[in-house]
Amino acid sequence: MTLDPIQVFRTEAVELFEQIESGLLDLLHDLSDHDQIDAVFRGLHTLKGSGAMFGFDALAAFTHHCETAFDRVRKGEVPATSELVAVVLEAQDHMRALVETPHGDHEQAGNRLLARLHAAVGAGAAPGAGAPPPASGPRRPAEAPAATAYDIRFRLPANAMANGTNPLGLLDELAELGACEIRVDLTRLPSLAELVPTDLYLGWHVHLVTDAPRSAIDDVFIFVMDDMELQVEASPPEAEAEPRTAEQAAEPVRRETASAPVPADVKPAKAAENVRVPAERLDELMDRVGELVIAQSRLSQLAHASIDIHLRNVSEDVERLSGELRDTMMVLRMVPVGSLFGRFRRLVHDLARETGKSIELVTEGETTEVDKTVIERLSDPLVHLVRNAIDHGLETPAERRASGKGETGTVVLAATQSGGEVIITIRDDGRGINRERVRAKAEASGLIQPGAALADQDLLQMIFQPGFSTAQQITSLSGRGVGMDVVKKTVEALRGTIDIVSRPGEGSEVALRIPLTLAIIDGLLIRVGKGRYVIPLSAVEECLELSLDEDLRSRGRSFISLRDSLIPYIRLRELFATGTEPELHQKVVVVSTGTERVGLVVDQIIGDHQTVIKSMSKLHQDVVTFSGATILGDGGVALILDVGHLVAAGQKQEAHMRAAG
Structure with missing residues (x-):
């Protein structure tokens, strides 16, 4: 299948936007950081050049203005300011629109951003209203006093043109730097019978005289540097074989002739180690x-x-x-979960400006790896949780000073791996959850009876109910009671659980426990009655034997003693209403739900099983005790137990039986 060059560019543009955004946000911490200024400039330069090559002229023209502004910052002509960073961040959203819909009506929005850019860098800093300088004609006369001659030999990879790279664009950019002579290298051109029409076999030898620094030459090749062969040698300008007049030097000369082979000491740059593969x-x-x-x-x-x-x-x-x-x-x-966390730096920056709060985002455990499907589906829930932490949790600078805290509030995004699950935590040091307000709202909504006894965790879980919100007024951030409901539904669809801890005046912590993968897991195959089931092996701690006598003695209390601790257990035979008699020697599978240990009484442990998870049908979406099904070797079907929901259902049944007895 041939890749669409336009789609290839759009994929690369997404990476460039992430690179530019990361550089801009890092720059906010130190506006004098020259490395970050250079990184942003290079990203904008690459985006402009790639856009022009693939026919995104409006993108190239608009990006040129931002690039020129950062070029002035790089040269020390104007200082980097937080307002400039904010404008270029907003300009990125406009650039994304130009990539997605290049023929849309974006002129008015672009002009507004250019006016703000002009104001951010000063009247003399904004580029002209026209498009970028044409790619022909020198920007500097070759006879400048500080001119240097360069011998440049380069060769692009064979698939360069198939991927959308136009060598003529690179030669035009070199011509902008000064007077140059260009020769083509045909030494690797194969015979006609061996020639592949889509491959590039040519190399070039360019003799350039310019007063631009060596870094300007590197900038020409900046977005193809990793895959090409490049050699640049400086020599005094007097070394030219044929002296040229001033009039001749003022125009770039292009002579294309066969040249000698590239010297053997020219080593290709390190080839790209990554291969893009469509997610499908x-x-x-x-x-x-x-x-x-x-x-x-x-x-x-x-x-x-x-x-x-x-x-x-x-x-x-x-x-x-x-x-x-x-x-x-x-x-x-x-x-790596860092690819997910990185998206929230911009969100926190924008929300801080919108709410007037001083906020610092801290990320931990970015190298923790999760299934890509989990990453994709967690994006929206985390957005709601972060927005909720900022709007409801963090106080204003004045409120924080009054309570003895620092003016800057902190939001922490952390990821850790525990067995077969990843725990993603959103933590803030704000005011905490107002339990009285939560209870009052829950009672007013009919979720609980007035004055009903409720465990603290159950009370805090009320914030995930549909339409539930304790906000005093509806804002652009929250107040409609839909965000946290989305969080709960998404996490449960991922077979995950949510834990909340909140301390008044100190902050809140929401922990999402999510399976590492949604495709294939190691499981423990068991039998209950005549049915076979799979328990995710990541939740299993150990297996014990439960004799019939012990089972009968434990009626009414359902606890087993394990190394000086009592562990409650659930009889799956009764929970599943199998209608069968208990086996003579039953087994107890001790599982961990993250917060507690519970035993599951089964009739037989068959053994470990590589479990391919198949989704349940729409008719079974409400059966929360099972997270899916798998096909066994004999063609039969075994249901996969959702340990968290299963334990909750079992404990509810045990409590009901004790109350009835």
């Missing part, structure tokens, strides 16, 4: 690996029932290879 292909490959795991399970079952030693050997090899392939596939789908 990874999903399709994941599905194939899942089917392979199911087929391997069936093969293992047939092999164990056979006396053929060769079949068993082949089965063991397939099992090993499918396991390795599964692990490799899981790693391919893993994405």
Whole structure:
């Protein structure tokens, strides 16, 4: 399948926007940081050049203004200010619109931003109203006193033109720097029979005389530097073979002739180590690996029932290879959570300006890796939680001073891995959750009876109810009671749980516990009655035996003693209403729900099982005790237990039975 060059550019533009935005936000911490100023300038320069190459002329023209403003900052002509950073951040949103809808009506919005840019850098700093300077004609006369001659040899990768890179654009930019002579290198041109029409075989040798610094030459190749061969050598301008008159020097000269081979000491730059693969292909490959795991399970079952030693050997090899392939596939789908956290720097910056609060965002555990699907689906819930922490949690600078706190509030985004799940925490040092207001709202909404006894965690969980909000008035940030409801639904759809801790006057902490992956997990296959079920192995701590006598003695209290501690347990046979008699030697599977340990009484532990998760049908969406289903080796179906919801349902049933008894 041939990749669409325009789509390739849009993908690269997204990365450039992230790079520019990160540089701008870092620059706010130290407006004199020359490294960040240079990084932003390079990002804008790359975006402008790439946009022009792919025909996004409006993007290139608009970006040129921002690039010129940062060029002036880079040269020390104007200082970097927080207002300039804010304007360029907003200009990025306009650039994104120019990338997505290049033919839309963006002129009016662009003119407003250019006026603000003009004001931010001073009257003399704003570029002219026209487009960027044309790509022909020198910007500096070659006979300038500080002129230097450069011999430049470069060769682009074979797929450069197929990916949208136009070598003529690079040559035009070199011509802008001063007088130059250009020769083409044909030494790697193959015979006609071996020639691939879409490949680039040419190289170039450019003799350039300019008063621009060496860095200006590097800037020309900045967005193709990683994949190309490049050699730049400086020499005195008098070394030109044919002296030229001032009139001749004022115009770039282009002579294209075959040149000698590139010297052997010219080493290609380090090739790109990453390969872009469409997400759809990874999903399709994941599905194939899942089917392979199911087929391997069936093969293992047939092999164990056979006396053929060769079949068993082949089965063991397939099992090993499918396991390795599964692990490799899981790693391919893993994405550092830092890619998610990075999006919130801009959000916090904008909300701080909007609310007038001083806010610092701290991120921890950015290298923790999570399935890409989980990352995509967590984006919206985290936006709601961060906005809620800023609007409801953090106080204004005046309120913080009055309570003895520093004026700057802190929002912490942290990620840690625990077993087979990742815990993402949103923490603030604000006023905390007002429990009286939550209870009053819950009673007014009919969610709880007035004066009803309620555990603290259950009371705090009320904020996730649909339409629930304790805001005094509706603002652009919150108050409609829909955001936290979205958080709960999304986390539950990911088979996750939410824990809340809040201390009045000290702040709040919301912890999202999410499975690392949604595709294939290691599970423990069990039997309850005649049905088979899978418990995620990441939740299993240990397995014990429960005799029939112990089961009968524990009626009414349902606790088992384990190393000087009492652990409650749930009889799955009764919870699932199997209608079967208990086995003589039942088993207890001790599982952890993150906050407590609970035993699940089962009839038989069959063994570990590579579980390919299949979604439940729409008819079973309300059955929260199961998170999905899997196909076993014999073609049967086993339901996958959702440990958190299962324990909650079991405890509710046990309490009901005790109350009835």
